Amino acid sequence: MSKEQTENLLVFLEPFGDKITELVMWLRDFVWDLYPMTNELIYDNYNAVAFGWSPTDRQGHTFCSIAVGRTSKNIHFGFYWGNELSDPEKILLGQGNQYHYILVKDKTKFPKSYSEKLVHEAYENSLSKIKDKNQIIHGQTIVKSVSEKKRASHH
Numbered sequence: 001m002s003k004e005q006t007e008n009l010l011v012f013l014e015p016f017g018d019k020i021t022e023l024v025m026w027l028r029d030f031v032w033d034l035y036p037m038t039n040e041l042i043y044d045n046y047n048a049v050a051f052g053w054s055p056t057d058r059q060g061h062t063f064c065s066i067a068v069g070r071t072s073k074n075i076h077f078g079f080y081w082g083n084e085l086s087d088p089e090k091i092l093l094g095q096g097n098q099y100h101y102i103l104v105k106d107k108t109k110f111p112k113s114y115s116e117k118l119v120h121e122a123y124e125n126s127l128s129k130i131k132d133k134n135q136i137i138h139g140q141t142i143v144k145s146v147s148e149k150k151r152a153s154h155h
């Protein structure tokens with residue numbers, strides 16, 4: 001199962017240090033435990049390490065994601081289609097017309113049960129966007145991009 005496939009992600013998170021890595025991996029476990037049959041798509045980009053879950057291998061079907069900014073070190077627990085979620089407590093941040101997120105500082109302040117409801121709604125919403133149900137795959141970790149730019153000094 002994909003939850004155990006952490007090697008690439010841990011390498012990508014290494015520059016952020018133990019505290020951030022631990023919190024990010026805790027959030028990752030939270031989502032994997034809810035949706036073990038979905039797929040983890042990892043993007044190691046020049047400005048952030050981001051990974052999210054999708055019923056397919058397509059970013060457009062991502063229902064939940066975690067991102068760590070390279071400069072800000074901020075951790076986003078985000079929703080690709082966050083603008084389409086009911087957010088009665090108005091905790092989602094983001095001025096964009098699509099992506100909305102929760103800024104996560106530590107485990108104790110993370111709204112776990114509320115987030116679980118958001119993740120469930122986001123998952124159902126994502127499934128509704130899949131036209132060809134044959135695209136649905138299960139339990140894979142897929143590295144979608146690795147930015148060379150931030151690694152240029154390692155060559």
